[in-house]
Amino acid sequence: MTALGLMGLGVMGANLARNLADHGVQLALYDPAAGVAQHLAQDLGSAGTACATPEALVAALAAPRTIFLLVPAGAATDAAIESLLPHLAAGDVIIDGGNAFYRDTARRQAACGASGVHFLGFGVSGGAEGARHGPAIMAGGDRTVLERLAPTFAAIAAKAPDGTPCFARVGDGAAGHFVKTVHNGIEYAHMQLIAEAWQLLRRLLRLPHEEVRDLFARWARGALSSFLMECAVRALDTMDKDGTPLIEHIVDTAEQKGTGQWTANAALEYGVAAPSLAEAVHARCLSALKDMRLAMEASVGAPTMAFAGDVKALVAALERALLSANITVLAQGFALIRAVDAEHGWGVDPATVARTWRGGCIIRSTLLEPIAEAYAAAPDLDNLLRDRVLWRRVTAGDAEWRQVVVTAVAHGVPVPVFSASLAYVDGLRTGRLWADMIAAQRDIFGQHGFARFGSPGRHHADWATLDLTSPAGGS
The missing domain is CATH 1.10.1040.10 (N-(1-d-carboxylethyl)-l-norvaline Dehydrogenase; domain 2)
Known part of the structure; x- marks a missing residue:
């Protein structure tokens, strides 16, 4: 039976847990708020196990472990990762399922990779109802790791009109979070x-x-x-x-x-x-x-x-x-x-x-x-x-x-x-726009140069000096 750890059990996390449990996934649950994990575990019955600490969450899973984060973007995500890394081993996986800035995802992938831990960025769309009944999931990261996890997430994803799961690996690195x-x-x-x-x-x-x-x-x-x-x-x-x-x-x-x-x-x-x-x-x-x-x-x-x-x-x-x-x-x-x-x-x-x-x-x-x-x-x-x-x-x-x-x-x-x-x-669809005037002005005040039709390279002009103190055409 597939097993996952879930950290962050707010509305999205709790609904995703119920969706996963419906599809036969065994869950280890952790949330820093007192009583939240225990309450959800009771709701899930035999599919959920409440954990009191991040260390206990890791210990509840067999290697190679996969832990899914649904915590607020930014500092909270970094804090969650820092609480997990000392207890994880090479080959384990952290998935960030929140809305994350893609450069943060790339940074976290590098930091986790130094310990041999795989970090994946999942763009998850559909809101609370989608998390419960089937979101669209845009996954980014290592192809081999995602191929191993794909059956689980394809099962809980929404289905397109033709029945195809709305789960896909969209690319390497931080692609999942950028696409989202x-x-x-x-x-x-x-x-x-x-x-x-x-x-x-x-x-x-x-x-x-x-x-x-x-x-x-x-x-x-x-x-x-x-x-x-x-x-x-x-x-x-x-x-x-x-x-x-x-x-x-x-x-x-x-x-x-x-x-x-x-x-x-x-x-x-x-x-x-x-x-x-x-x-x-x-x-x-x-x-x-x-x-x-x-x-x-x-x-x-x-x-x-x-x-x-x-x-x-x-x-x-x-x-x-x-x-x-x-x-x-x-x-x-x-x-x-x-x-x-x-x-x-x-x-x-x-x-x-x-x-x-x-x-x-x-x-x-x-x-x-x-x-x-x-x-x-x-x-x-x-x-x-x-x-x-x-x-x-x-x-x-x-x-x-x-x-x-x-x-x-x-x-x-x-x-x-x-x-x-x-x-x-x-x-x-306009072949010639107004940027010729912009290029001319930039060269006049900043000597930035411009391109000429039929003449390669950058060009400068000896622009005529206009005396703005005299009327146009005056002496």
Whole structure:
């Protein structure tokens, strides 16, 4: 019988323990909070053994031992590893199943490897319900070790529509945690797009709550089908105690835990254009300025103007725009994974990532299947928007997408991710952009040089001196 140690028995850890126990895994349990391990062990019956210390947790397992960590990222993870390492032997395995910064994972792999202990980074997505009934698991690390552990984690993972387990080794090193980070960055942008659509429907078009709810429900059954759209429908279905929609009582601020920022920072660090992912993070930062926004509205007025156009046409346009923008967000996320993987040599297969995301994870949607097919057909595809099938789906809603953005801007409704996604698509298909003016300015003030058409190497110019103290054309 497979045996695992579990350290960290909060909601995620406890639910994962129940999932593992359901699949015949014998568990040794430890949590620093008094009584937590004992309570869960009682709940699991013969499948769980409570341990009072990290040393006891290790002692309860036969070599080679595998211990799964589900503790908060950062210092808590380092502390957990430090408490285990003195009691582990070469060949033992530590799995970090939390949201971890990928450079921390690489550092921990090196530190554990010095003692012969294997350290694996598992990106686990699906929340508490996923942990209990089947998450998506993006595993990173040593291939041989993961092949030994794969049957256990494939068994507890979610199943894609075709029945394939949503567990995969996505690459070497810290690949698992980086792929999960980008998953979350995509999640931020998808959520923001749904929220922007909600804002336009409810607060610009002023459609009745029930009509917006029914519209979202229809979208959730069609080309826009996704778990996040289902969440939006559930949000609109829920009523407060007084019978009014609960969402109307929720303060319009959204918190964040850091993975969106990690994604945006990685895009900047590696020079990858991912404006939609970054704007989704900025939008949350802007949402946090609630007091300032209220004060500004009171002093200068809200920008939103009354809509006097064709409501039905704009609703139809919004559906097409949302599909196009969602594909564009995924294209940026996969482009970032490809760029960082090329730098670190993890060997990430984008088709495998897309297949793993088809079930269990937060961004699961019907779009993942054609993306997996695109990468399976062209493994070296440098951007998803270069796939003809996906490009046709994006541009099929081109006019409608522009209609949505123009209408929003004209009426003072901020739609940062709809706008950034459209600008990304337009920039990607424009052969000559505005950067010639940027290159000229950089050479003028900093002698940074520029490239010339038909002439290799870097060039400098003897830029004309303009007397800004005299009128243009003056003596």
